Amino acid sequence: MNGKERFQFLRRQKPFLWVGTVRTRAGLAFLDSPWPGLDCVELRLDCLLEDGVSPQELRRSLDRRRYAAILTFRHPDEGGLRVRGIDRSRVLEELIPLAEGLDLELRYAHEQLALVQKAQKEGKWLIFSVHEFTTPLPKDRILDALDTFPTVSPDCAKLAVFVENPRELLWLAEQILSRLPTPWAAMATGPWALFSRALFPALGSCLVYGGLDGPAAPGQPALAIVRNLLEHLSLERLLEKIPHPDKTLRP
Numbered sequence: 001m002n003g004k005e006r007f008q009f010l011r012r013q014k015p016f017l018w019v020g021t022v023r024t025r026a027g028l029a030f031l032d033s034p035w036p037g038l039d040c041v042e043l044r045l046d047c048l049l050e051d052g053v054s055p056q057e058l059r060r061s062l063d064r065r066r067y068a069a070i071l072t073f074r075h076p077d078e079g080g081l082r083v084r085g086i087d088r089s090r091v092l093e094e095l096i097p098l099a100e101g102l103d104l105e106l107r108y109a110h111e112q113l114a115l116v117q118k119a120q121k122e123g124k125w126l127i128f129s130v131h132e133f134t135t136p137l138p139k140d141r142i143l144d145a146l147d148t149f150p151t152v153s154p155d156c157a158k159l160a161v162f163v164e165n166p167r168e169l170l171w172l173a174e175q176i177l178s179r180l181p182t183p184w185a186a187m188a189t190g191p192w193a194l195f196s197r198a199l200f201p202a203l204g205s206c207l208v209y210g211g212l213d214g215p216a217a218p219g220q221p222a223l224a225i226v227r228n229l230l231e232h233l234s235l236e237r238l239l240e241k242i243p244h245p246d247k248t249l250r251p
């Protein structure tokens with residue numbers, strides 16, 4: 001099963017997938033530790049390399065993975081860390097064969113065409129995303145992104161944006177639902193981060209993120225806290241009773 005097929009298989013089993021982010025050397029242990037219900041681990045390569053982890057150590061950890069792995073290497077403009085002396089496309093190209101998915105920032109997709117093609121050729125699950133962690137993204141930029149997503153045919157279109165109040169969450173949800181034909185994932189950073197991780201999966205977000213080894217974005221809650229909340233809400237059970245939002249998987 002290639003990466004894309006593995007994600008499709010996982011997505012047929014449940015309304016949304018649990019993604020734990022890993023950003024530290026200590027956190028790499030999560031890749032092969034039992035964490036009930038966890039579906040995928042996102043490796044924040046910018047944070048890991050900045051923490052002194054070498055590409056060889058990353059390779060060794062990925063070799064031992066028991067969960068689907070999503071690679072992402074965030075530039076400071078995308079809320080990531082500045083890693084000096086490292087060519088991010090090169091690191092990603094080397095590690096892609098060892099992961100199931102790749103998450104690239106939508107606005108830089110055209111600069112990373114070789115990477116996109118390699119990921120597609122190797123059957124990886126490709127997420128294109130929009131990140132703005134600390135200040136509200138102007139509405140016209142969000143609308144532009146929502147119109148651009150379908151032109152790059154991602155397997156998942158993802159937004160992780162700073163939200164200041166529940167009206168903005170509602171606006172974002174309405175725009176996503178009326179404009180995005182592809183599977184999507186959304187979450188807020190900032191004060192509404194936890195609340196958003198109940199609202200968006202209830203509306204069809206196919207991924208729910210939380211930190212395994214500390215916050216990977218401002219306000220990002222620990223995955224265990226998000227899981228507790230969604231269990232209290234019985235969200236998975238409630239959603240299993242209604243049609244799957246992704247009609248291509250379960251009508």
Ligand SMILES: O=C1C[C@@](O)(C(=O)O)C[C@@H](O)[C@@H]1O
Pocket residue numbers: 021042044072103129131158159160187188189209210216217220
């Ligand atoms: O896009 C996301 C989601 C996230 O921003 C969050 O708030 O959980 C954390 C990032 O590492 C990840 O790439």
